[in-house]
Amino acid sequence: MQTGVPLNETCNLQVWKLEISDKSKGFVELLQQLTVCDAISDEDFQKRFQELSSLGDDHVICVIEDTSRGKIVTTGSVFIEKKFIRNCRKVSHIEDVVVGCDSRGMQLGKKVLSFLTDHARFVGCYKVILDCSNENKAFYEKCGYKRKEIQMVKYFI
Amino acid sequence: MQTGVPLNETCNLQVWKLEISDKSKGFVELLQQLTVCDAISDEDFQKRFQELSSLGDDHVICVIEDTSRGKIVTTGSVFIEKKFIRNCRKVSHIEDVVVGCDSRGMQLGKKVLSFLTDHARFVGCYKVILDCSNENKAFYEKCGYKRKEIQMVKYFI
Numbered sequence: 424m425q426t427g428v429p430l431n432e433t434c435n436l437q438v439w440k441l442e443i444s445d446k447s448k449g450f451v452e453l454l455q456q457l458t459v460c461d462a463i464s465d466e467d468f469q470k471r472f473q474e475l476s477s478l479g480d481d482h483v484i485c486v487i488e489d490t491s492r493g494k495i496v497t498t499g500s501v502f503i504e505k506k507f508i509r510n511c512r513k514v515s516h517i518e519d520v521v522v523g524c525d526s527r528g529m530q531l532g533k534k535v536l537s538f539l540t541d542h543a544r545f546v547g548c549y550k551v552i553l554d555c556s557n558e559n560k561a562f563y564e565k566c567g568y569k570r571k572e573i574q575m576v577k578y579f580i
Numbered sequence: 581m582q583t584g585v586p587l588n589e590t591c592n593l594q595v596w597k598l599e600i601s602d603k604s605k606g607f608v609e610l611l612q613q614l615t616v617c618d619a620i621s622d623e624d625f626q627k628r629f630q631e632l633s634s635l636g637d638d639h640v641i642c643v644i645e646d647t648s649r650g651k652i653v654t655t656g657s658v659f660i661e662k663k664f665i666r667n668c669r670k671v672s673h674i675e676d677v678v679v680g681c682d683s684r685g686m687q688l689g690k691k692v693l694s695f696l697t698d699h700a701r702f703v704g705c706y707k708v709i710l711d712c713s714n715e716n717k718a719f720y721e722k723c724g725y726k727r728k729e730i731q732m733v734k735y736f737i
Contacts, residue, residue, distance in 0.1 A: 468664070540734060544736050549737050568734045573717060574728050575721075579705065
């Protein structure tokens with residue numbers, strides 16, 4: 424049974440928290456549109472799912488399922504970092520937002536981002552941050568985000 | 581008793597993992613040089629310290645103490661995000677790197693960054709990322725980092 428909160432109950436495109444059964448609905452294939460993501464065994468998927476679930480509200484992955492097709496068409500994640508700064512406040516980090524290429528133009532990215540941002544606010548974060556390409560800047564600006572810093576990266580592989 | 585790994589045993593500026601006793605050695609005052617960080621009560625500090633300690637290797641704060649003065653002069657943190665992408669790999673996020681204004685020019689930032697980056701590699705991350713200002717880009721480039729994306733932010737307060 425789904426446990427998320429539907430954004431619009433009259434619509435078949437609602438935001439839910441990821442469930443184990445979403446693996447069989449194309450969740451991994453959706454991630455493959457974002458970056459390298461080979462097939463994951465059921466065992467590995469279950470193990471990672473349980474690791475993340477044990478973090479409760481501190482790590483949430485949400486999905487939008489097109490229930491008419493039984494297919495996951497959008498996802499995004501948010502995790503909470505606990506700080507000492509600002510009187511031990513918290514910061515949310517949004518990651519891995521992807522809208523399936525066959526589901527663009529329906530505001531699904533905005534729905535997922537709204538869900539993740541609301542979660543960050545709900546758990547008491549003072550800000551939420553994310554890294555994106557220059558090409559996606561305009562989308563996040565429409566969602567109320569502003570450009571601030573630059574991202575630096577070091578790869579080990 | 582300190583539990584970290586000294587980078588250079590002949591030197592009084594070594595990298596250790598944060599300990600509760602570091603609060604009385606100017607750790608919070610050092611964070612105040614980075615951003616807003618009012619005084620933290622011993623109770624709040626201990627609570628946050630224990631929350632973070634319970635995450636083990638998934639969230640590490642390190643410090644450099646100038647033992648000749650009993651003062652924390654540099655800090656930085658790293659936390660591990662567990663992903664589904666790339667066959668359930670992990671990504672490290674480095675945050676809150678600060679070198680005390682009275683301790684610049686001694687490569688302490690580089691020491692801390694090296695400690696945090698090595699931790700990321702040790703726990704099996706495929707990459708490590710951080711956000712910084714344009715002014716600090718050159719420093720991170722010297723440490724082997726490359727610019728990639730842009731950071732977007734939304735504040736709730």
